[in-house]
Amino acid sequence: MRREVDMECKEVQRLQGADLDEELxxxxAARLAAHRSDCADCSREYAQLAALRKQVRESGTRFGAPAGLAQRVRETLAASLPIAAPVQSPARTSALSPRAHWPWAWINFGAAATAMAALIVTLGLLLAQPGASSGLDDELVASHYRALQVDHLTDVASSDQHTVKPWFTGKLDFSPPAYDFAAKGYTLVGGRLDYVGGRSVAALAYQRHRHVINVFIWPQAGSAGAGEGARSEHGFHLLGWTDEGLAFRAVSDAAPRDLAELRDLIVEESHRRL
Ligand SMILES: [Zn+2]
Structure with a gap:
C-alpha cells in the first residue's frame, strides 16, 4: 500500500471512476487526463479500472478482484459514510490501511464479500454509463491493454517484414500487410495472433516513441463503415479504416494524430506494393 500518494493523486483517483463514466x-476531465499523462500511478490505475469494467461486462459474476480494488472500495465507502471510527483489535487494524477509519469490520465476510462489493460498485458504474461503446471497441482496447500488461505484444518479434508477414501464413486466412516504418518513427516490433470479435485477427505492434500502437487486421465483412474513424474508449484512442478488403483498427495511448499518420503510412505502402 502506497502511503505517500500526494493529495493530487488521491483526488484524481477518487474521480477516475466518474471520468470513465464520462460524468465529469x-x-x-482535462485536468485528470493531464495528470495521468505525467503520473504513471494514476495512469495505471485508470487502465486497471477500465480493464476491470470490461472484465465484469464479459464474465458477469466470474472474476477475481484485482489487487488494490478492495482498498479502493473501502475508501469510496469511507468517503460516503461519515461514521465515527470504531474500536478495532490490533490484529484487524494491521490488516487494514491506516486510513480505513470506519467500521469495515462489521462486514467481515472476507474476500468473497469484498469481491461482491467490488462487483456491485463496478456494475453500478457500468449501468450508469451513458452511451456504452461498441463491444468490438471494448474488445480491442482490452486486447491492447492485456498485451501490454502481460508483456506479450508479439508471437513473432521482428521489425523485418519478410519475417513477420510469412509468419502469419497458414495461421490466418488472409495476408496482413506488415511493414516497418522505423525511418518515419513507427517501428514494427512484431506480430501476434489475437482473437477479437469472434474471429482470429492479426495484431501488429508498433513502437511510437514511448507508446505502443497495436494494429488489428482482419478481412472486411459485410458491415462496411462500421467502426471506421477516430474515437476514444477507456482512455485509449482508436482509429478504424478499411483498405483493399481488410478492416484495420489501431489502438494506443499515443496521440490520435500519430494513429492517423501510421494509417496513412500503411495505406500508402500497401498501395505502392500492389
Ligand atoms: Zn497521480
Whole structure:
C-alpha cells in the first residue's frame, strides 16, 4: 500500500471512476487526463479500472478482484459514510490501511464479500454509463491493454517484414500487410495472433516513441463503415479504416494524430506494393 500518494493523486483517483463514466465536466476531465499523462500511478490505475469494467461486462459474476480494488472500495465507502471510527483489535487494524477509519469490520465476510462489493460498485458504474461503446471497441482496447500488461505484444518479434508477414501464413486466412516504418518513427516490433470479435485477427505492434500502437487486421465483412474513424474508449484512442478488403483498427495511448499518420503510412505502402 502506497502511503505517500500526494493529495493530487488521491483526488484524481477518487474521480477516475466518474471520468470513465464520462460524468465529469470538461475542465475536470482535462485536468485528470493531464495528470495521468505525467503520473504513471494514476495512469495505471485508470487502465486497471477500465480493464476491470470490461472484465465484469464479459464474465458477469466470474472474476477475481484485482489487487488494490478492495482498498479502493473501502475508501469510496469511507468517503460516503461519515461514521465515527470504531474500536478495532490490533490484529484487524494491521490488516487494514491506516486510513480505513470506519467500521469495515462489521462486514467481515472476507474476500468473497469484498469481491461482491467490488462487483456491485463496478456494475453500478457500468449501468450508469451513458452511451456504452461498441463491444468490438471494448474488445480491442482490452486486447491492447492485456498485451501490454502481460508483456506479450508479439508471437513473432521482428521489425523485418519478410519475417513477420510469412509468419502469419497458414495461421490466418488472409495476408496482413506488415511493414516497418522505423525511418518515419513507427517501428514494427512484431506480430501476434489475437482473437477479437469472434474471429482470429492479426495484431501488429508498433513502437511510437514511448507508446505502443497495436494494429488489428482482419478481412472486411459485410458491415462496411462500421467502426471506421477516430474515437476514444477507456482512455485509449482508436482509429478504424478499411483498405483493399481488410478492416484495420489501431489502438494506443499515443496521440490520435500519430494513429492517423501510421494509417496513412500503411495505406500508402500497401498501395505502392500492389
Ligand atoms: Zn497521480
Amino acid at each position: 465536466d470538461a475542465p475536470n
